[in-house]
Amino acid sequence: MTSDQNDIEEPIMSAPPEVAKIIREVIRVEKENLHSDRPKGVKADILQIIKDAVR
Amino acid sequence: MKLLSIKLFNFRQFWGEVAIDLAGQPGQSITVIHGNNGAGKTTLLNAFTWVLYGQHTGAFAAPEQHINKRAIAQTTPGSRIDCWVEVVFEHNSNRYRARRSCYLEKPRLDQPLIEQGGELDLQINGKLVQPPEEPDDKIGQVLPESLHRYFFFDGERIDQIVKSENKSEISKAIRTLLSVEVLDRAINHLKDALRSLNKELAEIGDPETKRLVKEKEALIEEKAELDVSREEIAAEIAAFEQQKQKVTTLLRQLDQIGQIQERRDLLKQQAEATQAQLDRSEDKLRRTISARGYMVFLTDAIAQFRNLANDLRQRGELPAGIKQQFVEDLLDEGTCICGTALAPDTPARQQVASWLDRSGIQQVEEAVLQMGGEVNSIERQIPEFWAEVEQEQSSIENLRRHLATLENQLDTIREQLKGSEDINVSGLEQRLEEIENQIIELHREDENVAQDIETCEAESAALTKQIKELKAKSKQQALIQRQIRAADDAIARIGEVRSRVDQKFRVVLEHKVREIFRQVSFKTQVPKLTENYELVLVETLTDGESVVAPSTGENQILSLSFIGSIIERVRYWSKKHSLIGLDSSSFPIVMDSPFGTLDENYRRQIARLIPILADQLVVLATKTQWRGEVETEMEPYIGKEYVLVFNSAKPDGQPESIVLHGDAYPLVRQSPNEFEWTEVVEVER
Numbered sequence: 001m002t003s004d005q006n007d008i009e010e011p012i013m014s015a016p017p018e019v020a021k022i023i024r025e026v027i028r029v030e031k032e033n034l035h036s037d038r039p040k041g042v043k044a045d046i047l048q049i050i051k052d053a054v055r
Numbered sequence: 056m057k058l059l060s061i062k063l064f065n066f067r068q069f070w071g072e073v074a075i076d077l078a079g080q081p082g083q084s085i086t087v088i089h090g091n092n093g094a095g096k097t098t099l100l101n102a103f104t105w106v107l108y109g110q111h112t113g114a115f116a117a118p119e120q121h122i123n124k125r126a127i128a129q130t131t132p133g134s135r136i137d138c139w140v141e142v143v144f145e146h147n148s149n150r151y152r153a154r155r156s157c158y159l160e161k162p163r164l165d166q167p168l169i170e171q172g173g174e175l176d177l178q179i180n181g182k183l184v185q186p187p188e189e190p191d192d193k194i195g196q197v198l199p200e201s202l203h204r205y206f207f208f209d210g211e212r213i214d215q216i217v218k219s220e221n222k223s224e225i226s227k228a229i230r231t232l233l234s235v236e237v238l239d240r241a242i243n244h245l246k247d248a249l250r251s252l253n254k255e256l257a258e259i260g261d262p263e264t265k266r267l268v269k270e271k272e273a274l275i276e277e278k279a280e281l282d283v284s285r286e287e288i289a290a291e292i293a294a295f296e297q298q299k300q301k302v303t304t305l306l307r308q309l310d311q312i313g314q315i316q317e318r319r320d321l322l323k324q325q326a327e328a329t330q331a332q333l334d335r336s337e338d339k340l341r342r343t344i345s346a347r348g349y350m351v352f353l354t355d356a357i358a359q360f361r362n363l364a365n366d367l368r369q370r371g372e373l374p375a376g377i378k379q380q381f382v383e384d385l386l387d388e389g390t391c392i393c394g395t396a397l398a399p400d401t402p403a404r405q406q407v408a409s410w411l412d413r414s415g416i417q418q419v420e421e422a423v424l425q426m427g428g429e430v431n432s433i434e435r436q437i438p439e440f441w442a443e444v445e446q447e448q449s450s451i452e453n454l455r456r457h458l459a460t461l462e463n464q465l466d467t468i469r470e471q472l473k474g475s476e477d478i479n480v481s482g483l484e485q486r487l488e489e490i491e492n493q494i495i496e497l498h499r500e501d502e503n504v505a506q507d508i509e510t511c512e513a514e515s516a517a518l519t520k521q522i523k524e525l526k527a528k529s530k531q532q533a534l535i536q537r538q539i540r541a542a543d544d545a546i547a548r549i550g551e552v553r554s555r556v557d558q559k560f561r562v563v564l565e566h567k568v569r570e571i572f573r574q575v576s577f578k579t580q581v582p583k584l585t586e587n588y589e590l591v592l593v594e595t596l597t598d599g600e601s602v603v604a605p606s607t608g609e610n611q612i613l614s615l616s617f618i619g620s621i622i623e624r625v626r627y628w629s630k631k632h633s634l635i636g637l638d639s640s641s642f643p644i645v646m647d648s649p650f651g652t653l654d655e656n657y658r659r660q661i662a663r664l665i666p667i668l669a670d671q672l673v674v675l676a677t678k679t680q681w682r683g684e685v686e687t688e689m690e691p692y693i694g695k696e697y698v699l700v701f702n703s704a705k706p707d708g709q710p711e712s713i714v715l716h717g718d719a720y721p722l723v724r725q726s727p728n729e730f731e732w733t734e735v736v737e738v739e740r
Contacts, residue, residue, distance in 0.1 A: 008555045009634055011548035022545045026245060027634060030237045035195020042240075047248040050545075054538040 018053045025049040056197050057145045057671055058643045063102055065123040065138040068095040068701070070732035075099075077673060078694025084671045085692040088735075089681060089713050090699030091722045095733040096675035097209065099699075100647040102140045104207050106155045108200045109173065109191075112647070114209050121157055121170060125730035132163040138170075144643075146197045152178040153194065198642070202228050205618050206642050210649040210680075214610030217590050217617065225617075226588040232625050233560045234635040235588070238553040245546045249539060256535045264525040271518040278511040281504050288501045295494045302487040306480065312472065313480040319468040326461040333454040340447040347440045350433050357430045364423050373420055382410045552635060560624070561588070567620035568613075571668075575612050575660040580605070582613055590617055608653055615661050618644065619668035626670065641670035649674055655684055662688035678713050678722065696738035702726035716740060 012023050026046055033039035060076045063069040078086045090096045101115045111118040122138040130136045139156035157172040176183065177190035184190045198206065205216065205228060216225060230236040306313075367373040385407055389397050397404040565584035572582050580603055583593045592613060593600045605613060622642050644665065650658045662685040666672060674681075674689070698713060698720040711723040715738050726732075 008559055009552060011551040011555075012634060015544065015548050016541075019541050019544045019548065022245075022541055023241075023549060024634060026241045026545065026549075027237055030240045030244070032192075032196055034231060034237060034240075035192065035199040035201075042244055043247045043251075046241075046244045047251050050245075050248055050252070050538045050542050054534065054541045 021053040022050055056643060057641060059143040059145060061102060062141040065126040065136065066102055066121060066140050067098040067123060068733040070123045070125045073735045075697060075735055076695060079671050080694050083692055083694035085666055085689055086673045086695040087693055088675045088697045088699060091677060091701060091711060094699040094701040096647050099675055100207060100645055103142060103645050104203060106140045106142045106153050107194050108203055112209050113212055122159055125732050127161060130161050132161050135160050149179055199231055202231060207645045209647045213614040214607045216614040217610050222589040225590055229588040232621050233556055235553060235556055237635065238549050241549050242546055245542050249542050252535055252539045252542065256532060259528050259532045264522065264529060267518055267522050267525060271515055271522065274511055274515045274518065278508055281508045281511060285501060285504045288497050288504060292494055292497045295490050299487060299490045302483050302490065306483055306487065309480050315468060315471055316480060319465065319472065322461055322465050326458060326465065329454055329458045329461060333451060333458060336447055336451045336454060340444065343443055347436065350437050350440055353433055357434065360426060360430060379411060379417055382407060564620060564624050567624055568616050571616035571619050571664060572612060574664065575616065575657055582616065611653055612657060619664055623668045643671035644669040645673040647675040648680055649676060659684040659688060666692040696740060698722065698736045698738060700724060700734045700736050702732050704729050704731045
């Protein structure tokens with residue numbers, strides 16, 4: 001494993017906690033819905049993720 | 056995803072229930088299933104794709120028919136025949152049991168067979184997935200449908216994967232595998248969320264707070280002015296109250312003087328009235344004397360007149376006896392009262408005419424009569440005149456006396472008021488009344504101002520409440536702004552990750568595909584992953600790279616190289632990059648007719664590489680496909696081995712068998728009845 005590969009997720013790792021939380025949650029939701037070309041409710045879920053992360 | 060077993064019930068060639076446990080032990084993760092053409096290898100491959108995705112591969116004939124023909128034939132018309140396939144697999148330490156089933160009601164006559172159902176039931180750790188969760192979604196989360204063709208494939212058609220007409224599909228698959236798709240979607244959906252947040256922010260609005268604060272400030276200012284007014288009014292009231300007090304005290308002190316003054320004023324009025332009456336009496340006396348005073352001097356003249364009249368009477372001249380007019384009338388008529396005609400120049404007439412001279416005394420008589428009346432009247436009036444004069448003189452005398460009395464009294468009062476005459480008590484009282492009225496007016500004004508202040512305070516309180524609410528909104532605003540900044544930051548960071556994935560993963564994946572391809576192919580052409588994640592084969596020439604059109608065999612190698620490398624890379628990245636990597640770090644490969652039409656050398660290379668790259672491999676092969684080099688390369692990794700035994704109803708069919716580990720296993724044998732079906736026999740190892 002090279003340092004470059006480690007660096008791939010560095011922008012997420014170095015993010016402020018609330019931003020990192022948003023990213024993690026958003027990616028989780030997107031992964032869950034990856035199988036669907038037109039997933040339903042994702043927009044609302046992501047808006048809620050932001051609101052939950054930044055209070 | 057690790058496949059554990061597959062069970063089939065009345066599915067195509069497989070009559071009744073057939074179970075196959077799959078190898079998955081590290082180092083022994085290959086399951087080989089031997090079968091002749093038509094025995095059910097493609098059916099088994101499609102059993103996987105049908106259960107998991109409701110899909111069939113290209114080589115699967117009559118995909119609408121799933122139910123075993125023998126089962127249908129042996130069922131009485133009107134009865135139901137069930138069919139299902141069940142796959143059990145593990146994923147992230149969870150056990151999935153996926154079963155898709157269909158059935159048909161056998162018609163009584165020669166009516167078409169219509170299958171029904173086809174739904175997927177999924178249990179995760181023994182718990183059935185129920186709405187609102189969808190079993191298909193759960194499977195998709197384990198291995199997206201768009202990727203399944205790279206893991207469940209027909210080796211003879213593997214070249215299709217990288218054909219140019221499918222480049223968008225493979226591009227999408229690579230993007231998904233490399234998490235680019237996830238990152239792109241995350242960015243797009245975060246942008247959508249940003250739009251929503253900005254909209255929310257715009258709706259809250261700040262100018263409203265500013266306006267209300269300004270309004271409140273104006274109210275505070277107004278209230279301050281009103282307070283000042285009220286203070287001024289209070290001071291004014293206090294001043295007037297002081298004045299009132301002074302005037303009241305003064306008036307109390309001057310009460311006695313006031314009474315005397317009142318008496319004085321009354322006496323003055325009386326004196327004035329008496330003087331006026333006196334004036335009137337004196338005037339009247341003057342007028343009486345001037346009008347009738349002469350009468351008292353006529354006494355002698357009256358006596359003289361009476362003497363003259365008496366003389367005339369005594370002489371008989373009075374009264375006159377005949378009237379001159381009467382005589383004239385007789386003469387005009389020419390007839391005497393005695394009837395004698397009085398013709399002119401007749402004695403009779405002359406006799407009568409002589410009476411005319413005698414009638415001349417008549418005027419004297421009348422004058423005497425008239426004057427006699429007047430003289431009598433004058434004589435009667437003289438005493439009245441004197442009475443009247445005396446009365447007026449008496450009245451004047453009385454009035455003068457009264458006036459003198461009043462003047463005396465006034466003199467006394469003046470003496471009493473000496474030094475205090477200038478004090479205007481009524482003026483003071485009037486002033487007091489004015490002061491009291493002003494105080495009342497000021498109190499009224501104060502009430503109004505107090506009312507205004509109250510209104511001011513109420514409005515101010517309402518504004519404070521509104522501002523407080525707006526401040527809450529403002530807090531909300533600040534919160535949304537923070538959320539926007541966080542979302543912006545998240546987008547930028549995901550974008551950066553995506554860029555790094557793009558730069559690093561793509562290059563590494565391309566490198567891996569090339570590495571595998573080179574191991575297999577002896578040609579100079581190399582695979583290339585374009586910026587759009589399309590997989591092409593390029594040739595390096597002196598003037599640069601050129602995309603070449605690969606042969607079917609080259610496409611097969613390219614496809615297998617690609618599948619092998621993405622499995623290896625994704626497994627690697629999933630472990631190292633748990634956040635953006637796919638949840639699955641292991642993938643099975645189910646290959647029907649592996650290696651297609653590849654040359655021996657290629658087959659050997661692929662057979663050597665695939666077991667190393669794949670976490671789990673299910674190989675469905677004919678005796679021909681399982682030739683020496685393939686068997687040699689894969690043998691060390693085989694964990695389970697099966698033979699599909701086809702029961703042929705063909706009367707003159709030739710039995711066929713395969714020797715495995717020294718034992719012969721039938722591949723085709725004579726059916727004991729008119730039906731054809733396949734059984735599964737596990738190879739003893």
